[in-house]
Amino acid sequence: MKSVLLYVNDDSGLDARYQAALDISRAVEGHLHCLRVSSYQPQVAFDGVSGMSVIYDISKYASEVDTQLKAELEKRLADEDVPWDYQEANAEPARGLSRNSALADVMVLSSCSGVKDNSVPLRLLGDVIFNTSLPVVVQPDSVKKFEAAGPAVVAWNGSFEAGNALRAAVPLLKLASDVHIVVVEEDKDHDLPPLEASEYLSRYGIQSQIHDLAADKSSVQAVLLSTIDTLGASYMVMGAYGHSRAREFFFGGVTRDLLKDCPVPLVVAR
Known part of the structure; x- marks a missing residue:
């Protein structure tokens, strides 16, 4: 177990996933692979009434979020003592994670705890678990550690x-x-x-x-x-x-x- 895949997304569970992935990477002396999956593609579409490029505006905002998220995470990782890389994929989250898991040994996702509408994270977990062959660490939002040396x-x-x-x-x-x-x-x-x-x-x-x-x-x-x-x-x-x-x-x-x-x-x- 040397390749740890972290799902990067701007949600309430990111901090807990990040810390758990770091802890596991240190414990197994492995490599942390950060994967940002976004399903927005730059394109232009006009609504015919106002002439505004609605889809373009959404994709532009998503791109700005991606850029900020990458900068923040890379800044945090620069001070850590584990080897890492950061990649982006344009796909629906479950599909993107599954496609990029072939050379990973373990993936870190969030549980559905603390989420008011937990249907989205539950569906993501189900899709990834059914479509990959690697183990998945399901991390509660409230637990910002993974104690590999514990019971x-x-x-x-x-x-x-x-x-x-x-x-x-x-x-x-x-x-x-x-x-x-x-x-x-x-x-x-x-x-x-x-x-x-x-x-x-x-x-x-x-x-x-x-x-x-x-x-x-x-x-x-x-x-x-x-x-x-x-x-x-x-x-x-x-x-x-x-x-x-x-x-x-x-x-x-x-x-x-x-x-x-x-x-x-x-x-x-x-």
């Missing part, structure tokens, strides 16, 4: 997606002070038992503890959030739903709820 929780349900997330997170889990594999029983058998996940990590020299918990009357989400608090976890690793569960991803389910409400960064893969 980590792995949410384990024995699925293919959980296995992919675990493998993708190995470079980070190697740095964790403690690794906790948390299983919340839902009256179903696991394709991959948690012991196999623990044994897999041990081959990388990562020691882990298995916590087998019962949901009882609580939701899986509530049990995971309570465990994060109890264990003092710095971040959580989890698998996102696959294509066959796309409808459940967008309209319900544990993944969707945690993308909105988790108080710590999530490391997500499908």
